[in-house]
Amino acid sequence: MSRAARPPELEVTPELTIPKLFVRKAQEYGQRVAIREKEFGIWRPITWAAYLENVRLFALGLTAIGLQPEDKVAMIGDNRPEGLFAEMATLCAGGVAVWLFQDALLEEVQYIVDHCDARFLVAEGQEEVDKALAIKARCPKLSRIIWDDPKGMRGYQDPALIRFSEVQRLGRELADREPGRFEALVEQGRGDDVCLLFYTSGTTAKPKGALLTHTNMLKMGQNLLRVDPCQGTDDFVSFLPLAWIGEQMMSISCGLMAGFTLNFPEEPETVLANLREIGPHTIFSSARFYEQMVRTVQVKYLDASQPKRKAYELALGIGHRLADFKLAKRPAPWIWRVLGLVADQAVHRKLRDHLGLSHIRNAYSGGSALGPDYFRFFHAIGVNLKQIYGQTEIAGISVVHRSDDIKFDTVGKPIPETEVRITPEGEIVSRSPSTFKGYYKDPMETAKALRDGWLYSGDTGFLDPDGHLVFFDRTKDVFSLSDGSRFSPMFLESRLKFSPYVKDAWVLGHLRPFAAAVICIDGSVVGKWAEDNHIAYTSYSELSQDPRVCTLIQAEIQRVNARLPAAARVRRFLNLHKEFDADDEELTRTRKLRRAFLEERYHDPVQAIYNGAERVGMGTTVTYEDGRVAQVKADLRIVEVPDAGER
Numbered sequence: 001m002s003r004a005a006r007p008p009e010l011e012v013t014p015e016l017t018i019p020k021l022f023v024r025k026a027q028e029y030g031q032r033v034a035i036r037e038k039e040f041g042i043w044r045p046i047t048w049a050a051y052l053e054n055v056r057l058f059a060l061g062l063t064a065i066g067l068q069p070e071d072k073v074a075m076i077g078d079n080r081p082e083g084l085f086a087e088m089a090t091l092c093a094g095g096v097a098v099w100l101f102q103d104a105l106l107e108e109v110q111y112i113v114d115h116c117d118a119r120f121l122v123a124e125g126q127e128e129v130d131k132a133l134a135i136k137a138r139c140p141k142l143s144r145i146i147w148d149d150p151k152g153m154r155g156y157q158d159p160a161l162i163r164f165s166e167v168q169r170l171g172r173e174l175a176d177r178e179p180g181r182f183e184a185l186v187e188q189g190r191g192d193d194v195c196l197l198f199y200t201s202g203t204t205a206k207p208k209g210a211l212l213t214h215t216n217m218l219k220m221g222q223n224l225l226r227v228d229p230c231q232g233t234d235d236f237v238s239f240l241p242l243a244w245i246g247e248q249m250m251s252i253s254c255g256l257m258a259g260f261t262l263n264f265p266e267e268p269e270t271v272l273a274n275l276r277e278i279g280p281h282t283i284f285s286s287a288r289f290y291e292q293m294v295r296t297v298q299v300k301y302l303d304a305s306q307p308k309r310k311a312y313e314l315a316l317g318i319g320h321r322l323a324d325f326k327l328a329k330r331p332a333p334w335i336w337r338v339l340g341l342v343a344d345q346a347v348h349r350k351l352r353d354h355l356g357l358s359h360i361r362n363a364y365s366g367g368s369a370l371g372p373d374y375f376r377f378f379h380a381i382g383v384n385l386k387q388i389y390g391q392t393e394i395a396g397i398s399v400v401h402r403s404d405d406i407k408f409d410t411v412g413k414p415i416p417e418t419e420v421r422i423t424p425e426g427e428i429v430s431r432s433p434s435t436f437k438g439y440y441k442d443p444m445e446t447a448k449a450l451r452d453g454w455l456y457s458g459d460t461g462f463l464d465p466d467g468h469l470v471f472f473d474r475t476k477d478v479f480s481l482s483d484g485s486r487f488s489p490m491f492l493e494s495r496l497k498f499s500p501y502v503k504d505a506w507v508l509g510h511l512r513p514f515a516a517a518v519i520c521i522d523g524s525v526v527g528k529w530a531e532d533n534h535i536a537y538t539s540y541s542e543l544s545q546d547p548r549v550c551t552l553i554q555a556e557i558q559r560v561n562a563r564l565p566a567a568a569r570v571r572r573f574l575n576l577h578k579e580f581d582a583d584d585e586e587l588t589r590t591r592k593l594r595r596a597f598l599e600e601r602y603h604d605p606v607q608a609i610y611n612g613a614e615r616v617g618m619g620t621t622v623t624y625e626d627g628r629v630a631q632v633k634a635d636l637r638i639v640e641v642p643d644a645g646e647r
Helices: 018-029 048-064 081-092 106-115 126-138 164-177 181-188 214-227 245-258 268-278 287-303 306-327 334-355 372-380 443-449 489-496 523-532 540-545 547-561 595-601 603-611
Strands: 033-039 042-047 072-076 096-100 118-123 144-147 161-163 194-199 209-213 235-237 261-264 282-286 362-366 385-389 419-422 427-431 454-463 469-474 502-508 515-521 570-575 615-623 629-640
Touching: 018 048, 018 081, 018 181, 018 214, 018 245, 033 048, 033 081, 033 268, 042 048, 048 081, 048 164, 048 181, 072 081, 072 106, 072 126, 081 096, 081 181, 096 106, 106 118, 106 126, 118 126, 126 144, 144 164, 161 164, 164 181, 194 214, 194 245, 209 214, 214 245, 235 245, 235 268, 235 282, 245 282, 268 334, 282 287, 287 334, 287 362, 287 372, 287 523, 306 334, 306 372, 372 385, 372 489, 419 454, 443 454, 489 502, 489 515, 489 547, 515 523, 515 540, 515 547, 515 603, 523 540, 523 547, 540 547, 540 629, 547 570, 547 629, 570 603, 595 603, 603 615, 603 629
Parallel strands: 033 261, 072 096, 072 118, 096 194, 118 144, 144 161, 235 261, 282 362, 362 385, 515 570
Antiparallel strands: 033 042, 194 209, 419 427, 427 454, 454 469, 502 515, 570 629, 615 629
16 A cells, blocks of 8 residues: 655645635546546546536525525535535535534424524435424524425425525526626635534534634645645545534545545445445544444454454454554564465455455544554554544644554644643643634633633543653543542443444443443344344344343453453443434434433433342333434343453
């Protein structure tokens, strides 16, 4: 895997905006492929020239239906070219783009559309239009709903509705009447204008809207590419929600800076298959995506024949040894390099191809910390996986691993033009050209986050002697046991999730006598294990409470405990009767645990764990995406975890 050549560096001046850079790149690249979308089983290419024309017409169309500078345009839908056209057109017309998660519930959609004062909402199809129409009466500033996919839309007559193609037709008419209007709109922008209003994940309260400027986004992209250059011939697969700053960071900022091709999967469910077809050179995703990749490999291993399992074990062992040499920055002896080549040819190359990572130069993980077990696995199979640390308020990234300086227990070093320091209280603070302007309509929270030009993250960590940042956890989430021992629940959760049988883990223990865990089993993996062991069950709830499944999870926790200090070991656990779900407000839309909400929702089971009970009954309310609710009752088994050596 060769390193990319470093492209000529672009000067980010106070006048440069994302639309100006976009127009420049589109005119430079012309008939080169800018975007691919898989549709009806075929990859459909869109050139830079066609990309520009679609954006030009939609930007003028928005202007024709009343968009004014600084107006907010909300967008909701899957990753697809039309969503990108809408976002770029909004910026070109002087508006502010506001993305919503495609699976957001009505209350979430209403809150953001109303809070951001959106005048326009661009919806993909019928499902998103239904949400928009349902909240319209409660969002007084929302005047037009623009839709694209015609499936199921026959008969919709609301006067607020207008089709995407109709907006572009109006844009074409305006272009005919006023040649040069689009260019004039683009030229009006400046770097310190707000271009994106991005809502935080809201782990503890309502999401806050972070105001990001063109300069914020461009400087972040430039500085990441200074660390890891990309080429215009590279491919990138865009599959994370565009409502997540990490996807904007790669698809928009780095995508325009480097000029690589964006590839949109056919459906969210086909991401892994489409990833393998494209074979991207760079990939960015959340920790959960890499966790799922590892779980996929682990399940294949469990299903494989004995010879294949042995070959995999030998190859992975060699890979781990070479990864350890790399971590220690020591050259591997020649015998290990030879063994590494054999392992790569026999196993690792095929495995990377199966995962869609055959051409990967840099793989990034962000959003939450990825456990060291995962890092070691990917480096063992030859994938250059790096941790990114950042937040919405700093345009996505402030710290990243360097390819020749990776430490599994850190998140790397600051990118160029970024300063990171630690306050006396242990809080991580940073300063860079990408630091946001503040929170929309929230001066008090802005004053808390921005002090003397420094961004206060709310995270706890420290800088090691080599200048690497060690991210411990959110300050509010660092736990202290009743005896004063401190530990990070996130670190322990990532270790537990390395088991193929554990899909989610919620670790408890703050101001309590010991650490405990609430486990969500992986229904498909544990179900396969139950089938192999002739265990009958009828539902996820029944499977999770089977004594033999509890014993299986107990053994997995003991394996993790054996590598932890005594204070951080899990002493008791229960298997939850359901998976954690963002629709039930247990997770954010970026799949982070909402700990305070979980403590309230599962108060009785938590109390039972610490009261020494062996079982606890509970009822919960499950919320479906269409707003329907259902009551679920369960009898949960609580299990002790003996120390290694105890009988």
